[in-house]
Amino acid sequence: MNELAPTTPNAKIANAKIAPATGWRGTVADWSSDQRAFRTVSWGKAMMWVFLLSDTFVFSCFLIAYMTARMSTTVPWPMPSEVFALEVSGHHFPLLLIAIMTFVLISSSGTMAMAVNFGYRRDRRKTAALMLATALLGAAFVGMQAFEWTKLISEGVRPWGNPWGAEQFGASFFMITGFHGTHVTIGVIFLLIIARKVWRGDFDGGRRGFFTSRKGNYEIVEITGLYWHFVDLVWVFIFALFYLW
Amino acid sequence: MTDVTHGTLEPLSAGGIDDVELYHPKSWITKYVFSQDAKVIAIQYALTALAIGLVALVLSWLMRMQIAFPGLLSFIDAERYYQFITMHGMIMVIYLLTALFLGGFGNYLIPLMLGARDMVFPYVNMLSFWIYFLAVLVLAGGFFVPGGPTGAGWTLYPPQAILANTPGQQWGIIVLLVSLMLFIIGFTMGGLNYVVTVLQGRCRGMTLMRMPLTIWGIFTATIMALLAFPALFVGAVMMLLDRLIGTSFFMPAIVAMGEQLGHKGGSPILFQHLFWFFGHPEVYIVALPAFGIVSDLISTHARKNIFGYRMMVWALVAIGALSFVVWAHHMYVSGMHPSFGFFFATTTLIIAIPTAIKVYNWVLTLWRGDIHFTPPMLFALGFIVTFVNGGLTGLFLGNVVVDVPLSDTMFVVAHFHMVMGVAPILVVFGAIYHWYPKITGRMLDDALARLHFWVTFLGAYLIFFPMHYIGLMGVPRRYHEMGEMAFVPPSTATLNAFITIVALIVGAAQLVFVFNLAWSLRKGRPAGGNPWRATTLEWQTPQTPPAHGNWGQTLPVVYRWAYDYSVPGAAQDFLPQNQPPDPGTA
Numbered sequence: 001m002n003e004l005a006p007t008t009p010n011a012k013i014a015n016a017k018i019a020p021a022t023g024w025r026g027t028v029a030d031w032s033s034d035q036r037a038f039r040t041v042s043w044g045k046a047m048m049w050v051f052l053l054s055d056t057f058v059f060s061c062f063l064i065a066y067m068t069a070r071m072s073t074t075v076p077w078p079m080p081s082e083v084f085a086l087e088v089s090g091h092h093f094p095l096l097l098i099a100i101m102t103f104v105l106i107s108s109s110g111t112m113a114m115a116v117n118f119g120y121r122r123d124r125r126k127t128a129a130l131m132l133a134t135a136l137l138g139a140a141f142v143g144m145q146a147f148e149w150t151k152l153i154s155e156g157v158r159p160w161g162n163p164w165g166a167e168q169f170g171a172s173f174f175m176i177t178g179f180h181g182t183h184v185t186i187g188v189i190f191l192l193i194i195a196r197k198v199w200r201g202d203f204d205g206g207r208r209g210f211f212t213s214r215k216g217n218y219e220i221v222e223i224t225g226l227y228w229h230f231v232d233l234v235w236v237f238i239f240a241l242f243y244l245w
Numbered sequence: 246m247t248d249v250t251h252g253t254l255e256p257l258s259a260g261g262i263d264d265v266e267l268y269h270p271k272s273w274i275t276k277y278v279f280s281q282d283a284k285v286i287a288i289q290y291a292l293t294a295l296a297i298g299l300v301a302l303v304l305s306w307l308m309r310m311q312i313a314f315p316g317l318l319s320f321i322d323a324e325r326y327y328q329f330i331t332m333h334g335m336i337m338v339i340y341l342l343t344a345l346f347l348g349g350f351g352n353y354l355i356p357l358m359l360g361a362r363d364m365v366f367p368y369v370n371m372l373s374f375w376i377y378f379l380a381v382l383v384l385a386g387g388f389f390v391p392g393g394p395t396g397a398g399w400t401l402y403p404p405q406a407i408l409a410n411t412p413g414q415q416w417g418i419i420v421l422l423v424s425l426m427l428f429i430i431g432f433t434m435g436g437l438n439y440v441v442t443v444l445q446g447r448c449r450g451m452t453l454m455r456m457p458l459t460i461w462g463i464f465t466a467t468i469m470a471l472l473a474f475p476a477l478f479v480g481a482v483m484m485l486l487d488r489l490i491g492t493s494f495f496m497p498a499i500v501a502m503g504e505q506l507g508h509k510g511g512s513p514i515l516f517q518h519l520f521w522f523f524g525h526p527e528v529y530i531v532a533l534p535a536f537g538i539v540s541d542l543i544s545t546h547a548r549k550n551i552f553g554y555r556m557m558v559w560a561l562v563a564i565g566a567l568s569f570v571v572w573a574h575h576m577y578v579s580g581m582h583p584s585f586g587f588f589f590a591t592t593t594l595i596i597a598i599p600t601a602i603k604v605y606n607w608v609l610t611l612w613r614g615d616i617h618f619t620p621p622m623l624f625a626l627g628f629i630v631t632f633v634n635g636g637l638t639g640l641f642l643g644n645v646v647v648d649v650p651l652s653d654t655m656f657v658v659a660h661f662h663m664v665m666g667v668a669p670i671l672v673v674f675g676a677i678y679h680w681y682p683k684i685t686g687r688m689l690d691d692a693l694a695r696l697h698f699w700v701t702f703l704g705a706y707l708i709f710f711p712m713h714y715i716g717l718m719g720v721p722r723r724y725h726e727m728g729e730m731a732f733v734p735p736s737t738a739t740l741n742a743f744i745t746i747v748a749l750i751v752g753a754a755q756l757v758f759v760f761n762l763a764w765s766l767r768k769g770r771p772a773g774g775n776p777w778r779a780t781t782l783e784w785q786t787p788q789t790p791p792a793h794g795n796w797g798q799t800l801p802v803v804y805r806w807a808y809d810y811s812v813p814g815a816a817q818d819f820l821p822q823n824q825p826p827d828p829g830t831a
Contacts, residue, residue: 034452034803036445043365047441050471054433057475061522065479065515069494073510160491166510171492175482212368213268 048223052230059234062179063241066172070245078164080243083157084148098243101144102235105184108137109232112225119221124198127221131195134228138188145181149174173242180238183231187224194224248806249826250450267794268367279375281367282793283352286374288684290348293374297381298341302752304333313738313745315726323725324412327396330723331413332387334399335421338527339428340381342669346534347432347470348377350676351439351463353684357783358460360448360801360823362794364438373438376431383424390416398723400520403495403513407488409502418488422481429474429481439467448782450803454558455822457781457807458551461558462537465565466530472569473526480519487511517579521572528665529568532632533561535672536603539625541807542675543607545779546622547614548818550808553606560599560606567596577648586645593643597636604633615811615818619777620694624675627702628668635664638713653723656716659709667705674701674758681762682776686789687769693761697754704751711740780819781807 021029030039038046070077081094088096115130152173159174161167197203198221206215270276280286308329311321321329352370356363364370387394396412397405405411406418413421443456443464456464483494487508495516496508544551551557573581573589607629616622638660642648651657674697681689715737720727727733775784787797801823809820 032452032454034450034455035447037453038445041445043441043445046445047366047437050437050440051433054436054471054475057472058478061476061479061519065483065494065519068512068515068518069510072512075510159486160493160507167493168510171486171494175486175492179482212366 042219044219044223045226048226052226055230059180059237062176063237066168066176067241069168069172070166073166073168076165078162078166078169080245083152083164084243095243097144097148098239101141101148102239104137104144105141105232105235108134108141109229111137112228116222116225119198119218122204122218124201124204127218128195128199131191131198131221131224135188135191135195138184138191138228142181142184142188145177145184149177176238176242180231180234183234187228187231190224190227194220248455249809250804267362269793279371281363281371283356283364283367283370284684284791284795286370287349287352289374290344290352290377291350293378293381294341294345294349297336297385298345299755300385301333301336301341302755304329304336306749306752308333309745309748311725313742324396325393326725327398327723328394328412328417331396331399331401331421332384332394336384337666338399338531339425340384342531342665342673343432343470343527344377344428345673346531346669347439347463347467348374348435350459350534350538350680351467352435353680354459354783355439355442355463356446357683357786357791357795358457358781359443359446359451360782360796360803361442361446362796362800365441365446366438369434370438373431373435376427376434380424380427380431383420383427387413387417387420387424390420392416395421400524401484401516402520403484403487403511403516404497404499404508407484407496408499408506419485422485422488425481426478426485429478432470432474436467436471439463440471448800448803451782451822454555455803455806457537458540458554458557458561459534459537459781461561462533462535462540465561466533469526469533469565469568470530473523473530475523476519477523480516480523483519484516514576514579514581517576517581518573521575522569524575525572526565526568528661529564531665531669533565535628535669536561536564538672538676538679539607539628540603540610541781542621542625542672542679543610544808544810545679545777546619546625547611547616548810549610549614550810551606552609552612553602554806554808556602557606560602563599564596564603567592567599571596574643574648577645578652590643590645594640597640600636604629604636619678620689620691620698621675621679621777623695623698623702624671624678627698628671628675631663631671631702631705632668635660635662635668639664651716653721654716655712655720655722658722659712659716662712663705663709667709671702671705674698677762679777680783681765682772682789683783683786684790685766685769686772687765687767688772688776689761689765689769693757697758697761700754700757701751704747704754707747708744708751711744715740715744778817778819780805780809780821782822785821785823 031037033039041049084096084098085092085094086096087093111130111134115127115134118126118130152170156163157170157173159171162170197207197216198218200207203216203218203220208215268281270280270282275281277285280289307318307321308326310318311326352364355361392413392415394413395401395406395417397407397418401418401421407414411418443460447456483492486492487494487496491507493508493511495513496506496511497513498509499506540551540557571589571593573585574593577586577589611626638656642651642657642660678689678694681687716722718734718737719732720737720741727738772789774786774789777784782801782803783791785801786795802825803822804825805820805822807822809815809822811818812820
């Protein structure tokens, strides 16, 4: 884990003479100290955390708005388990595709976590391969979502109406899954970019970034991972609140 | 409660954080246009915000002309009047005040006051400005699209915001919503920088509880903005979908012009909740940086430490937190469940406690201080008085039973212009008079500054005091023309004419300020490094104006809090934050 340490600025903090206090005492000590409030957190990681906090509010607003619409509508809400059911060889499976999508996305969190681990071991090839695997799983998720959209559209679901009930069903569905799918797609693109950098050895050779002209390091793998896990976590809430409700 | 480190601290590079690699501009374009230096970005933000703010000022003149002398300017028909209202409100609240306080002062002051070389991610910071700039261009583009900008009122309430026959329904509303989304994306990029710089990028010795209150104000406001803007973003996305592809998030079933529209089942109140979940914190996003800046101006120009620094910090944080649970006090008459009113009235009135702590502490800082009536001090004093006035009418409006008759009258207009229009703008002026010498190396002209202050300050009262009265008489807001209304006495028309004339004068007086800014850039008295003899780090830079990287070879080391003025026994009446304690007196 500390393989990374000597190369990053913040790692010197971790190795500094101050013995880190733990628990609340440690938190208080960190916050009342100079220079940084989170002793072991680099700038990039802190920024991703704050961004995710902000993005949490975006998704919360989407979900709460959707739940308000669902609770206040006077016409029946279509049954998600029926709408998202598939017929496979004569059997009727409610939420089959959604279950597979959820499985794929959560598995991608696993490969991502392994990529972070190998990143800290500076194992260039395995890190890149696992990030690629994560990106493929993510792309598979988006692909299945595209299939799901196509199926619903062919059945007559539109943002302004559907054959079964409240028209907010289609509107919320396309808006929320679309916004989440956009997040996944952006994540896939980032994963591919970072995987390429890892593969090329940018973080071993201290190659400078194209835009920022700053040197990167393997921590970017973990930062990408934070974003990826967040996108997965959001999906769990969408799954629970949109499909299972 | 002075807070001084005894003994010496190691210079920074040994203290733990490597000196950050800076981006070094290679050409004029990367130095001044696509600059990654927070100071240049700050000036870009400030000039863009002030420029679009001048447009909003002219719009307010046009509205006032119509209110006082209906029909005199024949081009102001009802549609244009509503477009002017909408754009005036939107520009002033978001594109001027939010951008100026956080993008302008935030960018300039955070790295300098914290002893950092720059923001933590200068490239993202640059993107932030250019996306903001794009948002302003798109917003201004609204004036040139067919049908003009939207006239939905700055709150953009559906369903009327997207119904046919609302001015700007064709293009204006789309343009505005896109511009808002761009603004939020751009702001988020900047806001992440400000928060992380404050949390993780301070210099040796600069603890959170030694930060100047200006930074505390900007920091708290930025966190609030990062949590409040998402609601506006979501509201904008949903309204855009309603308008463009015919969803019904906010649109109930409506018969308009004898025709059944395609929408059904949406909730207009939902938009109001989303909007005000952003909108009320927005008031404090503008106010908290002003609170912080005023604390520093008062302390510096009264040569006295701020009274109750710790309480000031906690009051800022408490106001920030409380402002997220008061939003529906904007919606007492919207038709939400009546028992909500009780909850939101209570939380609203609780905010008065931390706010009162701040006002008392400002007054107690002034108490027996060595008050210098410099222009920044005048504006700071003007702010306190104005903020108290505006805040007191806020207590009126926070109560449901008082709000119901007063809502949608000019009383509300007078209230929020006092509390979040005039008061923060006075701080903007005070802050510019205070920091202009650091930004340019020259002082602004004192006589012009005083003229600017007195006309603006007295003028603002002449405008908005009578407006409270007009509101109490029952004059409704947002009416293009009063016409024959039995309950509105004719005397209000005279008062309205008076207000308009004063507003024209006050608006024109801002040209004095603009002239002063331009003239002093070349002809102003050289300021030296620390003209106000202030303690905070931005006044201790090796060069004035500070060069790229701010601090020359070594970063500063902080030994004390930001308010060591008139310390007994000290050789001079201020001790800069980076001055080590005298070993003899320690």
